[in-house]
Amino acid sequence: MSQRSNWFYIFSKFAAKYRLKFVVILLGLCLVESVYVAGISLLPSLAVVLIQVKDLKLAMVILIILLAGVGVYAIRIFDLFLQQRLTLLTFDFRFDYVPVFSEHIFGWRQSLIDSVEGKAVIDQAYEAIYNGQNVGIGAIIAQTVTLIRTGCQIIVLLGMMGILSIWPAAIVLGLNLLQYAFQRIGNQWYFKHKGEQNRITSYQSYFVRTLMKRSTGKDIRLFAMFDLFHQHFIALIQKLVTWQRHYSNLSLIINLGQRLVNVIGLALSLLILIALRNVSIASLLFAISAIQTLNLNFGNFRDAYVTVGKNLVFVDNFRKFMAFPYRQDSGAKERKVSGSGQIEVQHLAYQVNGTALVHDINFFVKPGEKVAIVGENGAGKSTLVKLLCGLYTPSSGSVAIDGQDIATWAPATMRQREAVEFQDDVILHFTIAENVACKTPQQVDTARVEAVLDEVGLRDFVAGLPNGIQTFIGNELNENGIQLSGGQKDKILFARVLYRQADINILDEPTSALDPISEKQFYALVDAKLSQKTTIIVTHRLGALATENVKILVMKDGTVIASGSHGWLLANCDYYRKLWSAQRSLYVGGDRHEAS
């Protein structure tokens, strides 16, 4: 995407948002600043003219100058006020995107979020919005406005100088164009090489994030990794300094060129003016201050142009980000639709980049049935779960719930019919009620929250808290937030499942972090609370499933190689028997056990 179209994209979004307000402020600024700049350049000339008039009394002279001065400076203050209004607009423009950013991401297709491309676009689009007012889309607008304002001032001054004599104006203009040409060389180098610097700082940010994830601190200390990290840090520093050296060398040449041209230009214009015989002192004074102001403005103009260019670099990813389709959840009233919880999976397959993660999956789950999915890591269990809850769209085949293909379902419907607890689910630093109900505080059914907390055995714990279920967990948003133990976290996550009262409940490795007693209690709880509902559990713990009423799906290499009850599988599936006996051997049979 060309820089020009990027610029147009951002500017049109801004103009569309503020329309009249923006136009009024911009025009006001241009007008006010043109008047100011003319006034301030003419003030010394005015003084000269007044002094040279023979009959004017001193008091009169002073009065006129006072009035003129106060007038000019009053305009300046009004100018600052208008700039403030504009800054507020540009800030809002950028900052209003912040909640929009998250809104989009929450609505993206899961496959996009899981992909490397998606993550990269998120990382880089975030730079366009989150890095403060001097970087990103806010800077583009602010500097564009600076461009327009200084442009007006330049035109006014050049015009006034031109009235005096055309040549100095022409020289100033010409030399500044030359300075711009120098600048362009620098900009092009910068654009070509910015990506390189980004890659270096991106790797550096990785180290920062890694160190902030404090659990890494154990490995770093116990394995004495300081020197290793130090070497990587030093390598990064050297790369950054080298990049800076190249850039600074180039900037030096450009700077030298610009400054010399500047000084020569000043000298030349002055000499030419003086060569014009009939130029008055007043005009000369005006010309000198006008040239100084012009050079300043040209400098600002160039800087603004460069800054706009540098920030347009972010817009590519920003546009890509905004263009990705996302699902806008209406979030409106969810009509409670119930079904029986029957699942039919036919010829289900899913592939990414030509690799099939799952293929040829067929099975049927009766309403209220208990299903277990077992198999080694990488067999496709998690992928299957994501397909079952509609996060992934199958490459071929279908998942049907109560006879309807779920590909047609809206996310809201899916959420009503299925409750999915993933292995890495987290508790948010909100209130207990929000974490259990997953609703805003106004929509929480507090009676139901308390009921399910009782069911998972947290009633006494919550009763002991000062604010009950309105107590905050974690202290990011509230200093009085409480810390939960691992076991309590698991209970709250399960309470979430119970609160939802979905026909179909999927639990992915729910007990891998639980101790034996808690695990036993967990399965008892599942039996008791989800007895009528279809429940699918992904697990390595085969023991709990060795009952007749559980249908076990054995997965290997991306497909279901066998399904049936524990007893039937032991008799008919070699792989299942191997899994079972490996696990069993730890408990039964004394000390004879070698890996088979």
Next chain:
Amino acid sequence: MKHRKTEIRHAVGTVRFIYRFGKSLFGLTLLISILNAVAPLIVILGNTQILNQILSNRPQSIIRIVLYFYSAAAMAYVGAAILQRFLDIASVRANERLKTAIYEAWEKVDFQQLETQGYFSKMMKSEASFRYSGGIPAFFTQFQNFIQSLVTIIAGLGLIGWIVMVGATQSGKLAIVIVMSLLLIMLGEYGLILIYQKLTHSNIKLFKYLMNLERKMNYFLMNIVNSYENIKAIKMWGLREPIQNRYRTTWKSEKSANHKLIINDSLSQIVTAIMASFATLVLFILVVFKIKEGLLPIGQLNTLFGSVVQMTSAVSVMIATWQQFLRFQNQMQYASDILPPEKPAASSGSATLPLQTKNVIEFVHVSFAYADGPEVLHDISLKLDLQGVTALVGVNGSGKSTLVKLLLGLYRPTKGKILFNGQDISKFTQADYFSLFKVVFQDYAIFDFSIAQNISASVDQDQRRLRDVMMSSGIAKWADRLQNQEKTAIGTYSQENFQPSGGQRQQIAVARAQYKHGIYQILDEPSAAMDPIKELRLFSKIKQVSQDTPSLFITHRIGAVTLANKIILMRDGRIDGIGTKSSLLRQSAYFRELWHSQADMYAFDAHLGAAGE
């Protein structure tokens, strides 16, 4: 005045801090500022001379004047540009060194402290504040602006002073007028400075409030929006609405705080503009008066105006810079707080490790409580022979992980002591004591550099040892097929973009423990994510190598204790029992309960006997 004193004291502190990282930069900046400030004044003086020459009708020397003055200005600019190049590079280097010092402070801080919430917020503040401040380049830009403005003001004052004072001795009336003008200026400026100070203070308060809000917004961004793994749960649980609800609330607060800050900044600018224009007008009128009285040539209007313009812009730059600097100091405070003091404290441990053929670690009445938390381990006394295989079991919250962290020296006991072969472990350096252990944590970390470095945890590797470890851990099988083999970098920051699977990562973690030289291996829930077959293989292997490498593992897979020579059973922060599986089954009802909660599920199984194994 007291305010001013504390401000200056803090300023000196910040300057000293920066000095640690960029000594040469101060001199460079000073030179550049002087050159940059002087150059425009040279031009102004030259122009005044020219004007006066024209007025006195002596045009022949004009070209000479132009040449002298403008070349001098050009040389000043050229000098400044060249020095600027050196400054830019050096300040980037110094900035990166400071950043690295911050990161290394995080790395080296005591682990127990690292885990506290207090330290974590310190970490985040140090990183975020440093980033917002702009670092050392921002400091030197502010320093440059300040010195440049100061020099401009001094030189300008010199020039103007001359213009103002001229004729003071000639007439009493004039002297009075001059003194009155100066008084007027000082009064006016003083009043405006008071207003300005008020604005500055509320600016800093607003900024602190804003930083606090920023931290909350950061939580949303880092932990929710940008943590990709969580988004599927957010979708499936409909958490979008509660999240956006809270997010928007914080966002609104930040938006209005920012608005207040923008208005505050703008008011400061307006006040400085008023200050500048007030002084300019008074001086202007004074000079006009003098010119009318014939005391000054008209050309001096140029000097006045030129210098005044330079000076007033310098004053407003200086004041704005001071405000920026105050903000900068606030931010740097967090960074400097986290760094260790320049002179490190005398290291506590200096004894050498008393290694023997049979080593013993002993807990003597050890109790442990987290900072401002309840005691989680109570009066543990335990003698651990570092031989064979030991299993550490107990329910969640029984204190297993805490015990292991104390064993490793990551935590220090609140009461009691831990002895290694009879000597208190606090007498050894941490580095020495850590070198005893080979550990695989449940939340092990695989880093984004090469496989070889991940395994060896060092810059270079002992090739033979590395090869052995890679072969025995099964890594060689897949690593040899990669283009750069073990030198392949993990992660998206290199060309290869190699992402190992969960299983491969675990192999690397295990290989790392194997590669390390140590006398005792510790495994925390090593089989948590493994399927039954792999799990059995792992525990068997642990048993197999336990002759050479005694080990301890924590597990919930109560069946795994069958492979252990010794089992330590923990309950509610105490040791509930120690023994072999059969002895514990006999003696401890609690152990029986734990055992049967899992074993029963496998016990009644007639099918297996018939099908054979």
